[in-house]
Amino acid sequence: MSADLITRRFRLPDLIDIGKxxxxxxxxxxxxxxxxxxxxxxxxxxxxxxSALAQRMADGLDVRLETPISHLQQRVAGWNLFDGSGQLISDFAQVLITIPASQTVDLIEASQIANGQKKSICALLRLASYxxxxxxxxxxxxxxxxxxxxxxxxxxxxxxxxxxxxxxxxxxxxxxxxxxxxxxxxxxxxxxxxxxxxxxxxxxxxxxxxxxxxxxxxxxxxxxxxxxxxxxLPVEKANAQLLNALTLPLGLAFCGDAFVGGRVHLALENGAAVALQLISR
Ligand SMILES: Cc1cc2nc3c(=O)[nH]c(=O)nc-3n(C[C@H](O)[C@H](O)[C@H](O)COP(=O)(O)OP(=O)(O)OC[C@H]3O[C@@H](n4cnc5c(N)ncnc54)[C@H](O)[C@@H]3O)c2cc1C
Incomplete structure (x- = not known):
């Protein structure tokens, strides 16, 4: 399934199979x-x-480049995202976080999340190391x-x-x-x-x-x-199922190589699966 995303769904003419x-x-x-x-x-x-793959995946999407997110703020229904200068980027109904888990810990710690969830989220994220x-x-x-x-x-x-x-x-x-x-x-x-x-x-x-x-x-x-x-490259992985079971009800989810290992096709497959879980709620 994961190679299919590269060879079929996001296929590009300049995809090549290295001969040697x-x-x-x-x-x-x-x-x-x-x-x-x-x-x-x-x-x-x-x-x-x-980068051809990322560009292909971004086709038709509203992607903001050079916009590092410094923290999130939980709203009654949804999330506000802020940049490094504290400027509100926009509000979103749901958020899927795909950055390396070690950086995600900093992001979550800087964020406003209700009900003391931050500690449990960070503890699960810290299981991953790179x-x-x-x-x-x-x-x-x-x-x-x-x-x-x-x-x-x-x-x-x-x-x-x-x-x-x-x-x-x-x-x-x-x-x-x-x-x-x-x-x-x-x-x-x-x-x-x-x-x-x-x-x-x-x-x-x-x-x-x-x-x-x-x-x-x-x-x-x-x-x-x-x-x-x-x-x-991740050396220790975190458990995406445990983490997302905790955060999906908040409209928040996590994916990426920290959960599946350092391979593009695995990270891609994981991202697609978690995104489906998030939007089907
Ligand atoms: C040198 C090297 C060679 C590799 N070679 C291979 C290979 O040959 N084959 C293979 O399958 N895999 C390879 N990998 C592994 C592969 O690149 C990763 O496993 C894969 O890219 C992980 O995808 P991801 O979406 O989880 O995260 P990433 O690709 O790391 O994407 C995370 C993105 O989040 C962005 N970001 C970070 N913080 C923020 C923030 N605060 N706000 C907004 N955006 C942010 C980053 O800029 C980045 O674009 C290699 C990795 C390295 C480092």
């Missing part, structure tokens, strides 16, 4: 073929990038040598690099012409240790780690970037 497989490596940098069974499954992505992750983009010219895989995953979780992808293998449109792009997702341990480190230090360290892992004399990257994801 994922291979694995261990803490010593030993690379070998990945699980053939797992590699038989589809590996979906979008030529133009993953690992941080630093993403490092390394652009090369010329393109790194072709390989029989499009990505490597560290299976013993003891290497500084968790995941390394050859973005130009997913689709050439994802990188400037004649360039190659390696995207390294760093381990939770490395990310925590380097959270405050200057970007140029992280980039040069990760470029060296990548070259050592591949045993390939890569040139100095010609374009680079980093992104720090504080709430990257």
């Amino acid at each position: 497989p994922v291979w694995v490596f261990d803490q010593h940098g030993h690379i070998q073929e990945g699980d053939p069974l797992q590699n038989m499954g589809s590996k979906w992505t979008y030529r133009s990038g993953l 690992n941080p992750l630093i993403s490092v983009m390394l652009g090369y010219h010329p393109t790194p040598q072709p390989r029989p895989y499009y990505a490597l995953v560290n299976t013993d979780k003891a290497h500084a690099i968790s995941w390394l992808a050859w973005e130009h293998e997913k689709a050439p449109e994802r990188v400037p012409e004649h360039a190659g792009l390696l995207l390294a997702q760093m381990s939770p341990h490395y990310s925590r240790e380097h959270w405050q480190a200057p970007n140029d230090v992280v980039i040069s360290e990760v470029a060296n780690l990548v070259a050592a892992l591949l045993g390939e004399p890569l040139t100095t990257p010609v374009f680079t970037d980093t992104y720090h994801w504080r709430h990257a």
Whole structure:
């Protein structure tokens, strides 16, 4: 059902199934073929990038961008939503909260909710926890040598690099012409240790780690970037059923990867299911 939302309901012409497989490596940098069974499954992505899915889902909806909600206020029937400057955004009959659970705790704590429900809601949300992750983009010219895989995953979780992808293998449109792009997702341990480190230090360290892992004399990257994801992937999940049983009568519900694990299609499926529960009340 969850893949159907991506391959059918929200299908886009630039949805592609990545042809090459994922291979694995261990803490010593030993690379070998990945699980053939797992590699038989589809590996979906979008030529133009993953935001294509969000844009497709937003078709025909009134979506306000750049509008972080700082708190909610419960009304007799419904909810007021406020931005960071305390400005009322609008009132709504029902609210479905999809932000990472750790941030939801802050949102709920700052909100006005009747009958001492806040404490129980926050206690259930706190069951979820996330690992941080630093993403490092390394652009090369010329393109790194072709390989029989499009990505490597560290299976013993003891290497500084968790995941390394050859973005130009997913689709050439994802990188400037004649360039190659390696995207390294760093381990939770490395990310925590380097959270405050200057970007140029992280980039040069990760470029060296990548070259050592591949045993390939890569040139100095010609374009680079980093992104720090504080709430990257959930490690402990919260129980959506318990939480929503408590809040659905208030016209409030929660969904997202904190309840189902860090996968786009699972978060999407969970969101659709909880939204149905909310509107069918
Ligand atoms: C580096 C990285 C790589 C990943 N790779 C994959 C992959 O290859 N395949 C896969 O299936 N999954 C992958 N994931 C996991 C996947 O991205 C998430 O599990 C999924 O996006 C979760 O969806 P969500 O709707 O629960 O939350 P999110 O996608 O986190 O969406 C929450 C949204 O809420 C917004 N928001 C936050 N606070 C507020 C506020 N106060 N007011 C208003 N808006 C707010 C945020 O800006 C964000 O847009 C990856 C995650 C990371 C970090």
